[in-house]
Amino acid sequence: xxxxxxxxxxxxxxxxxxxxxxxxxxxxxxxxxxxxxxxxxxxxxxxxxxxxxxxxxxxxxxxxxxxxxxxxxxxxxxxxxxxxxxxxxxxxxxxxxxxxxxxxxxxxxxxxxxxxxxxx
Numbered sequence: 001x002x003x004x005x006x007x008x009x010x011x012x013x014x015x016x017x018x019x020x021x022x023x024x025x026x027x028x029x030x031x032x033x034x035x036x037x038x039x040x041x042x043x044x045x046x047x048x049x050x051x052x053x054x055x056x057x058x059x060x061x062x063x064x065x066x067x068x069x070x071x072x073x074x075x076x077x078x079x080x081x082x083x084x085x086x087x088x089x090x091x092x093x094x095x096x097x098x099x100x101x102x103x104x105x106x107x108x109x110x111x112x113x114x115x116x117x118x119x120x
Contacts, residue, residue, distance in 0.1 A: 002043065002085045002112035003092035009079035009105045017104065028100035036084065036095060047080040079105065
C-alpha cells in the first residue's frame, strides 16, 4: 500500500530550536533517507519552498487568474513529503516517526488511492 507522509512545518517552532539541534536534524536526514531507500519502501521525496514563493491559480470565466503568495495565511504549511510503499499503515506510522524532524513538525499520513502510473 502506498502512503503519502506529508510534512507540516511550523517555521517558528523550527526556528526556536538551538542551532545545534537544527544542524542535527539536517545531518540525520541522509542516514534516514538511505535506510528507507535500502528497504525499498521510499518511492520519492520532495522538499517544497516557502509558501511566499508560491502562486495560486484559479480559473474564472475560463481564464486562469494568478495570485502570488500562499493561498491562505497560516502558521503551518506543507513543507514536503515522502511517498512510501509499505505492508501496513502501522509501518507508515513507524517511518513517519523516524523522520528526523518529526518531534518538531507534524507528519500526516494519508493512503494513496490513485496513482497516475508515472514513476517519481
